[in-house]
Amino acid sequence: MATRSRSSRKAQPPRRPNRWKRVLGWTFGIGLTVAILGLIALVIAVYTARSSLPSFDELKSSPNGQMIRVHAADGTILVSLGPSYGEWIPYAEIPAPMRDAMVAVEDRRFRSHIGVDPVGIARGIQVSFQRDKRVAGVSTITQQLARNVFLTSNRSYGRKLREGILALALERKFTKDQILELYLNKAYFGGGAYGVDAASRKFFGHPAQTLSTSESAIVAGLVKAPSNYSPTADADAAVARGRVVLRLMKQQGVASAAGVEESDIQAVKLAPEPMQNSxxxxxxxxxxxxxxxIDETVEPIDVWTTLDLGMQRAADEAIRANAPAGAQGALVALDRGGEVRAMVGGKDYVSSIYNRATQATRQPGSAFKLFVYLAALEAGHKPDDQVVDEAVTINGWSPRNSSRRFSGAINIRTAFAYSINTIAAKLGQEIGFGTIADMARRFGITTPVNTHPSMVLGTSDVRLIDMTRAFASVAQEGVAVTPYGITRVTANNQVIYAHEVDTSRVLVAPYVAAEMTDLLQTAVSTGTARAAQIGRPVAGKTGTTSSNKDGWFLGFSSGITTGVWMGRDDARPISGLQGGTAPARAFASFMKRAVANRPIEQFETEVTLPEWQLEPDEETYFGEPDNGAMMVDADGNPVDQPAPTPQATEEQPDPVTGETPSETQRLDQEWLDRMTGRGTPPNRPPVSAQPPREPPPRDQDGERPYQ
Known part of the structure; x- marks a missing residue:
């Protein structure tokens, strides 16, 4: 019996260790080893990062963004752009409600964690797998500081790992109070404001030391989404977010929140956003x-510009005072070298930032005849050349004058002064419409120029700054003028850019520019554009498009060239708008102040200015302005307009001659020559041999067509 028992025990196979226990043991051992090695690596990484961190004072002095200060020509700061930094506020001076609010909403365990919050990390990992594997979650204040100062906002596991290491290093190097001080002085609060002091000054108009609990709750609530909650973007959203912060403070038992009601936040007075002027x-x-x-730089830079604040104020007031109701206005003023001394892109920048001086493209009307006559003068014509105002048809297009009559033989100076459409068309046909388009591009027109015959009447859309540039080039005796606004740029008081004016590019011969100036001065001296007179020599041209949709005046005097445009953004007609009315008045209003301290300069080709104060009122001679002469649509096709209704006016005798306009003061060549101080052109029969003509109404440019 005993023998069988022993033999049976010997027959049983030996027991083997459990395989899964061995696997588990090995796994635990490897994991423990890896964890220990990882911990050692983490400690090494943290202390390596700690040793490379800047000191507290170095972190205080390093801005985290570029600021741009823009100066006027006299050095006055026009505007500061980019990040705005307030005064650095020490921890002890930051109001307790501000410190408490930030901790309550951003990191309630700030005082107890070691730089990273395991709960936040676990939440971030969970959410990252739910949202397209992007890392998400609530970072601690220390992690946010590490990201704001040392890292980017790129969402990746690598960035989160580096953020955590830096946060642990920051906690090893600085106290909690120092970390909170750094955070509150560097965090971005929206509206370009960095730090609590900049935010307090921008949103409430006072330093951060006087922040109330309600104001602190609003500021603390901005960090989560500055672009959404910033009072400058959405005041209601900022206040609503402040109420959320206050509730969190109360839930966490923050003492500074006691006794503060959510209604108190609603009563907070936000500082008004500064008005943006022209x-x-x-x-x-x-x-x-x-x-x-300039090359890309992160340093704060100072931009020194050409803008003259006195001229800018004068330009702004001139547009506001003269632009018709419901219409917009724009003005550009250039100095001799192309310096933009004033620029107004509309009546009110706050209501519309659309810059009509540089962005809008509109038909210039007869102001475009500048290029027609430049091309004609360059081709050999002279201001005194005789031309015939008569019916003309070009490729089925027949331009008309406002009076529906023709003047016969006149000279080019007269044709330009009174903007006779048929003469412009004949000149265009003679010298070539492509040649005129090339002249426009040569003088700086950057928009497409059509070559239809009607292009001579200004049917191609142009920009005001380009037209002003063209007139400025004529004023500079044919030398190209390029508008510019920046004279130099400095960084740390070192010049990194300086503008150099290029005067090497000659567009037309000086004599051509002088002859063009002769024509332009005659247009102002003897036409209805006398509203542009400023008591010193002025050369310029009006422009009015069909149905009074656009009014232009461009001219120069004493080294300043100014262009004015008026019209509606929707291109609807404006009753009474002509180049010689509101735009010319705005030009004169601006130029009187712009050149007041400049010496009077005579043009190379002087025109004797008439003594207008001795003349009867213009309406006595010519009645009410015509609504338009040769009307064309956007494609240059003629549009019939009703004939003007004559208006009876009482004739007044000339104070000098004692004669009435119907007797001798008719709008004819003799009158023009006498008013400009010129004799009767050679090879022209005396005016008495010609049949008398009735004075015509004005054409579409607000100018009297010669008849």
Missing amino acids: VRYFTDWALPQLEML
Whole structure:
């Protein structure tokens, strides 16, 4: 019996260790080893990062963004763009409600964690698998500080790992109070404001030391989404977010929140956003050019511009005072070298940032005849050349004058002064419409120019700044003028860009520019554009498009060239708008102030200015203005207009001669020559041999067509 029992025990196979226990043991051992090695690596990484961190004082002095200060020509700061930094506020001076609010909404366990919050990390990992594997979650204040100062906002596991290591290093190097001080002085709160002091000054108009609990709750609530909750973007959203912060403070038992009601936040007075004046039209145009002028830099820079604040104020007031109700206006003023001294892109920058001086493209009307006559003069014509105002048809197009009559033989100076459409058409046919288009492009017109016959009447859309540039080039005796707004750029008081004016490009011969100036001065001296007179020599041209949709005046005097445009953004007609009315008055209003301190300059070809104060009122001679002469649509096709209804006016005797207009003061060559101080042109029969003519109404440019 005993023998069988022993033999049976010997027959049983030996027991083997459990395989899964061995696997588990090995796994635990490997995991423990990896964890220990990882912990050692983490400690090494943290202390390596700690040793490379800047000191507290170095972190205080390093801005985290670029600031751009824009100066006027006299050095006055026009606007500061980019990040705004307030005063650095030490921890002890930051109001307790501000510190408490930030901790309550951003990191309630700030005082107890070691730089990272395991709960936040677990939440971030969970959400990352639910939202397209992007890392998400609530970072601690220390992690946010590490990201704001040392890292980017790129969402990746690598960035989160580096953020965590830096946060642990920051906690090893600085105290909690120092970390909170750094965070509150560097966090972005929206509206370009960095730090609690900048935010307090921008949103409430006072330093951060006086922040109330309600104001602190609003500021603390901005960090989560500055672009959404910023009072400058949405005041209601900022206040609503402040109420959420206050509720969190109360839930966490924050003492500074006791006794504060959510209604108190609603009663907070937000500082009004500063009004943006017309200077912003200029800065919006000039500053984008920095990308082409300087290399990329993170240092704060100072941009010195050409803008003259006195001229800018005069330009703004001239447009506001003279633009018709419901219409917009724009003005550009250039100095001799192309310096933009004033730029107004509309009546009110706050209601519309659209810059009509540089962005809008509109038909210029007869102001475009500048290029027609430049091409004619370059081709050999002279101001005294005789031309015939008569019916003309070009490729089925027959331009008309406002009087529906023709003047016969006149000279080019007269044809330009009174903007006779048939003469412009004949000159265009003679010298070539393509040649005129090339002349326009040569003088700086950057928009497409059509070559239909009607192009001579200004049917191609242009920009005001381009037209002003063209007139400025004529004023500079045919030398190309390129508008510019930035004279130099400095960084740390070192010049990194300086503008150089190029005067090497000659567009037309000086004598051609002088002859063109002769024509332009005659147009102002003897036409209805006398509203542009400023008591010193002025050369210029009006432009009015069909149905009074656009009014232009462009001219120069004493080294300043100014272009004015008026019209509606929707291109609807404006009753009474003509180049010689509101635009010319705005030009004169601006130029009287712009050149007041400049010496009077005579043009190379002087025209004797008439003594207008001795003349009867213009309406006595010519009645009410015509609504338009040769009307064309956007494609240059003629549009019939009803004939003007004559209006009876009482004739007044000339104070000098004692004669009435119907007797001798008719709008004819003799009258023009006498008023400009010129004799009867050679080879022309005396005016008495010609049949008398009735004075015509004005044409579409607000100018009297010669008859």
